[in-house]
Amino acid sequence: MAKQLLKGNEAFAEAAIRAGCEGFFGYPITPSTEFLEHMAKRLPALGRAFVQAESEVAAINMVYGAACTGKRVMTASSGPGLSLMSEGISYIAGTEVPAVIVNVMRGGPGLGNIAPSQGDYFQMVKGGGHGDYYPIVLAPASVQEAIDYITLAFDLAEKYRTLAFIVVDGNIGQMMEPAELPPMRELPKDAPPWAVRGAKNRPPNILTSIYIDPKDEEVVNIRLLRRWREIEKNEVRYKEYFMDDAEIAVIGFGTAGRVASSAVKMARAEGIKAGLFRPITLSPLPKKQIAEIAGRVRRILVVEMNHGMMLEDIQAVVGDSIPVEFFGRMGGVTPFPDEILEEIRRVNANEEPVSDVRGEWLERLEARIAEGK
Amino acid sequence: MMLTAQTTTMELIYKRPESMAEAVTHYCPGCTHGIAHRLIAEVLDEMGIREKTIGVAPVGCSVFAYNYFNHDYVEAAHGRAPAMATGIKRMLPENTVYTYQGDGDLASIGMAEIMHAAARGENITVIFINNAIYGMTGGQMAPTTLPGMKTTSSPYGRDVELAGYPIRMAELLAQMDGSGYVVRRSLHNPGNIRRAKKSIRLAFETQERGLGFSMVELLSSCPTNWKVTPNEALDFIADHMVPVFPLGDYKVHPEIGNLKVR
Numbered sequence: 049m050a051k052q053l054l055k056g057n058e059a060f061a062e063a064a065i066r067a068g069c070e071g072f073f074g075y076p077i078t079p080s081t082e083f084l085e086h087m088a089k090r091l092p093a094l095g096r097a098f099v100q101a102e103s104e105v106a107a108i109n110m111v112y113g114a115a116c117t118g119k120r121v122m123t124a125s126s127g128p129g130l131s132l133m134s135e136g137i138s139y140i141a142g143t144e145v146p147a148v149i150v151n152v153m154r155g156g157p158g159l160g161n162i163a164p165s166q167g168d169y170f171q172m173v174k175g176g177g178h179g180d181y182y183p184i185v186l187a188p189a190s191v192q193e194a195i196d197y198i199t200l201a202f203d204l205a206e207k208y209r210t211l212a213f214i215v216v217d218g219n220i221g222q223m224m225e226p227a228e229l230p231p232m233r234e235l236p237k238d239a240p241p242w243a244v245r246g247a248k249n250r251p252p253n254i255l256t257s258i259y260i261d262p263k264d265e266e267v268v269n270i271r272l273l274r275r276w277r278e279i280e281k282n283e284v285r286y287k288e289y290f291m292d293d294a295e296i297a298v299i300g301f302g303t304a305g306r307v308a309s310s311a312v313k314m315a316r317a318e319g320i321k322a323g324l325f326r327p328i329t330l331s332p333l334p335k336k337q338i339a340e341i342a343g344r345v346r347r348i349l350v351v352e353m354n355h356g357m358m359l360e361d362i363q364a365v366v367g368d369s370i371p372v373e374f375f376g377r378m379g380g381v382t383p384f385p386d387e388i389l390e391e392i393r394r395v396n397a398n399e400e401p402v403s404d405v406r407g408e409w410l411e412r413l414e415a416r417i418a419e420g421k
Numbered sequence: 422m423m424l425t426a427q428t429t430t431m432e433l434i435y436k437r438p439e440s441m442a443e444a445v446t447h448y449c450p451g452c453t454h455g456i457a458h459r460l461i462a463e464v465l466d467e468m469g470i471r472e473k474t475i476g477v478a479p480v481g482c483s484v485f486a487y488n489y490f491n492h493d494y495v496e497a498a499h500g501r502a503p504a505m506a507t508g509i510k511r512m513l514p515e516n517t518v519y520t521y522q523g524d525g526d527l528a529s530i531g532m533a534e535i536m537h538a539a540a541r542g543e544n545i546t547v548i549f550i551n552n553a554i555y556g557m558t559g560g561q562m563a564p565t566t567l568p569g570m571k572t573t574s575s576p577y578g579r580d581v582e583l584a585g586y587p588i589r590m591a592e593l594l595a596q597m598d599g600s601g602y603v604v605r606r607s608l609h610n611p612g613n614i615r616r617a618k619k620s621i622r623l624a625f626e627t628q629e630r631g632l633g634f635s636m637v638e639l640l641s642s643c644p645t646n647w648k649v650t651p652n653e654a655l656d657f658i659a660d661h662m663v664p665v666f667p668l669g670d671y672k673v674h675p676e677i678g679n680l681k682v683r
Contacts, residue, residue, distance in 0.1 A: 071512050097511035101504065102537035109501035109534070113477070113508025116495045121512070139498050244493040244509070246473035246516055252442075254487050256478075256496035 051226045056191045056216070057082035057124075057152065059227055063195040064122055064148070065090055067202045068233045071097035071121035073110035075129060078162040079218035080152035083124035097121075104129040108136030108149075115145040116255045118243025120202050124150035127168045128159065130176060137211060138177025142257030142268070146205035148198065150214045152221040155380030163380025164217035164303060169357035172213050173331045180269045182276045183211040184283065185331040189306040192227040194220055197328070199230060204283060208275055209242075215330065217353065219303045219382060276332075285328035286337060290316055294323025296396050297341050299362060300351035301327050303382060308351045311388035320396045330358065335365045342366040349395045351388055352376045356406055363405075371402040374409045387421070438462040440471045442491045451644040451651025453608040454482060457550060458489050460618045461519070464625055465492065474517040475509055477502040481523035482556040500531025503538035506545045517628060519546040525555045528564040528588050535594070542599025542633040546624045549590060552641040553662060560646030564588045567665055572646070587665055591638045595671035601633030603672040607640035609658035613668075622682050623673075632674045640666055 054062075061083045064072075072087040084100065091098040097114065101107035107123050114121040125133065130151050140147050153168045155161040172185050184204050188194040194216055201212035239245050244253050259265035289309055291297065296315075300308040305326035315322040325341055327334050342348065347370060350359045359374050366372050375391040377383045402408065437443065440462035448454045465471045471492050478486040480499035487494030497505040502520035510518040527535050527549050538545065554572055555561040561574040565587045569578040591605040602624050606617035617639055624635035640662050642654035649657060 071508065073508060099507060099511060099541075102533050105501070106504040106507075106534050106537065109498060109504035110508035110511070112501075113495065113497075113505030114512045115508070116505075117509055117512040119512050121508070135498055136501070143496075244475050244495055245513060246475065247492050248472040252487075252491055252493050254494050254496075256487070256494075258484060258496055 051228045053224050054191055054227045054229070055082065055222070055224045056194060057221045058086045059191050059229065060150065060194045060198055060221070061086035061124070062090070062229055063198045064202070065094070066230050066232045067199040068120045068235055069096070069122055069148075069202065070119040070235065071114040072123065073099045073101050073107045073114065073121070074123045074125065075101050075104045075107050077126045077129045079154055079221050080124045080126045080150065082221070083150060083152070104132035105135065108133035111147050112136050112140050112143070112145070115140060115147045116143070116244050118240040118245070120148070120206070122148040122150070124152065126152050126154045127156050127171070130168065130171060134177040137175070138179050138181070139257050141175070141177065141181035141183065141211055141272070142179060143255050144209045144272070145255065146209055146212075148201045148205055148212050148214070150198070150216070153215055153217045155378075161380045162218065164219040164353065164382050165378070165380050166217060166302060166304060166353040166357070167378065168215065169330065169352070169354055172215050173361070181272050182331060183213050184208075184279060184329065185213045185215060186328060187215050187301040187330050188220060188328070189302050189326065190227070191220065191223065191225045195227055195229060208279055210275065210279070215302065217303050280332040283329060284332050284334045284337070286334045287326045287328060289324040289326070291323035291325060291341070293321055295321040295346045296349060296392060297323055297325055297345040297347075298349045298351055298388070298392065299325045299327070299338070299358070301330055301358065304351045304353050307383055307385055308388050310385035311392055314385060314389045315392045315396075320392060322392050322396070333361055338362060338365045342369050346370065347395050347398070348372045349391060350374045351383065351391070353382060354378060356409070359405070372405060373398070373402055374405050376409065387416070438466040440465040440491050442489055444488050446489075447485065448482065449645040451642060451654055452482070453639070453641040454550065456608050456614060457548060457639055457641065458486065460614070460621050461521070461548060462490065463618065464622045467622065468625060468629070470517045470625070470629070473515065474519070475513070477506045477509070477518065477520040479520070479522040479526040480557070481526050483521055483523060483550065484557065486521050500526050500529070501534055502526065503531065503534040503543070503545065503547065507538055507541070507543050510543060510545050514544070517546075517625065519548060519625070521548045522550065523556065524549070524551045524553065524563045524565040528590050535590070536597070539594045539597035539600045539634040539636070542601070544628050544631055544633060545635075546628045547634070547636040548621065549636055549638040550641045551590070551638055551666065552643040553587070554643050554646045556643050556646055565666070567661060589666060591636065591671045594634070594636055597634065599633050600636070600672050601674040602627040602635040602677050604670045605638040605640070605666060605668050607658055607663060607668055609640065609642070609655040619682060623677050623680065626680060626682070627674060627677050630676060632676060638666070640668075
């Protein structure tokens with residue numbers, strides 16, 4: 049199929065349909081609404097299920113029920129909606145049924161705004177709901193990656209009977225760029241053995257997340273963790289740019305990573321040996337690769353559109369081995385390539401240890417804002 | 422000389438329905454959950470739909486309802502059974518999907534989910550156990566607790582000035598254009614139990630015919646948390662609950678009204 053000019057949310061939704069999504073349950077919220085609208089247009093025409101739920105609470109519980117049938121199902125929302133969905137997300141994790149959830153992140157906390165943000169990193173990567181579990185989190189940085197990774201999200205969710213989140217921000221959701229959609233997949237004919245579709249010629253299937261005896265719950269916790277460790281081993285994904293001889297490693301995901309790639313190219317043109325490491329799986333985070341990078345570069349600069357969330361996870365990997373610096377914009381502000389370029393220049397020239405990464409960054413950020421930047 | 426055993430053919434008149442599992446009950450003595458479970462199982466057997474039925478259990482005393490049934494079951498979050506049932510039914514329109522919910526689950530935390538499931542005319546069946554109290558958490562006030570009734574969270578009796586009035590769900594849900602069959606029955610004596618069973622049958626018939634949302638509200642007992650004997654509990658239903666929650670047909674689709682079931 050040839051490349052077309054596609055709008056992020058719509059292309060993304062269409063890719064989900066082509067990946068075999070048979071049910072969408074959602075509630076309108078900016079900046080994810082086009083996703084729901086595309087599903088409303090397309091799914092009933094294909095004889096598949098679409099419901100606009102009364103709330104995100106209901107939407108995620110519809111996804112939960114639908115996921116129990118063993119078919120590919122999903123929802124799409126934004127931070128405030130994801131907060132409401134946290135209950136159902138935890139139940140889905142506890143019941144070990146596959147589901148795909150898209151978060152088109154916006155500025156927060158609270159009602160915040162509808163501008164692009166990465167402030168839901170913790171909410172997504174740490175799972176969102178109560179109890180012991182980890183979700184898979186994929187972070188595309190373009191419309192094409194959004195298309196590719198939603199297909200991957202369905203495949204991984206099904207393979208591991210787990211939750212797969214896709215986090216993008218309003219930039220990717222709203223932008224139009226050339227991308228290629230995959231062909232329509234054929235729907236599977238058979239039900240997975242655990243699915244509830246009626247106990248015909250087999251004992252009943254029970255799908256539940258209640259294990260009243262702590263010993264039984266612990267068995268589930270162990271199974272979930274074992275499965276997670278398999279995911280950590282097999283499903284780490286990332287992209288590297290100019291990293292072979294890099295002395296400064298910029299690490300950023302999604303839109304921040306994409307803006308940073310422009311800055312890194314500009315830095316290279318100036319002779320600065322900068323490279324970009326862009327995690328695709330925020331969970332599992334490519335820890336081994338980040339540790340390896342820390343062993344061969346002088347400094348790391350983490351760039352995010354939040355107050356330094358992935359920063360904490362990277363600090364946990366790198367420790368004190370080399371200085372880890374940070375630059376972030378918050379509140380729905382997307383950084384410009386020249387801001388990040390300035391940071392790369394500064395980090396490249398900096399020989400001092402970093403004692404208070406967030407404090408130093410805040411001072412620079414406030415000075416920058418005072419200058420009207 | 423050979424001894425021959427004499428056998429007499431006897432008619433089996435009562436047995437465990439195929440739709441019930443062989444299990445020892447965890448419900449309290451005098452609790453009517455067991456009766457409601459059995460009525461559902463008998464109806465599923467009689468309609469021959471066990472193999473395509475999927476139940477949705479609530480949070481409450483009947484959280485483990487699935488242990489008593491011999492068909493597919495899922496366990497919902499508190500109050501969300503109608504949303505979960507919606508998800509299942511939309512994916513599997515040919516299957517039979519029902520929820521089993523208590524009054525805290527359905528009329529308090531799950532109010533939005535039940536109202537909208539009815540408004541959408543979801544082809545699901547809801548069995549609503551109204552015993553006017555929270556059972557599993559140990560006897561707190563429910564949205565259906567009677568005025569003046571003592572519970573652990575209304576220790577001086579439900580004061581309507583502070584805690585409002587009981588909610589009549591059958592009347593509310595009957596107002597929804599999407600509902601096809603909404604009735605209130607009681608489980609306090611054999612006559613009412615027979616009427617309850619017939620209504621459960623008609624509720625499932627509503628779903629099988631695609632006539633929209635169906636609900637049977639069942640006035641039920643909770644001797645443990647009401648702190649009365651099982652017999653007193655049954656009297657309490659008749660004397661105190663029925664006047665507040667009148668039994669009756671609140672919405673009956675004409676096609677169901679004309680249906681003859683035994």
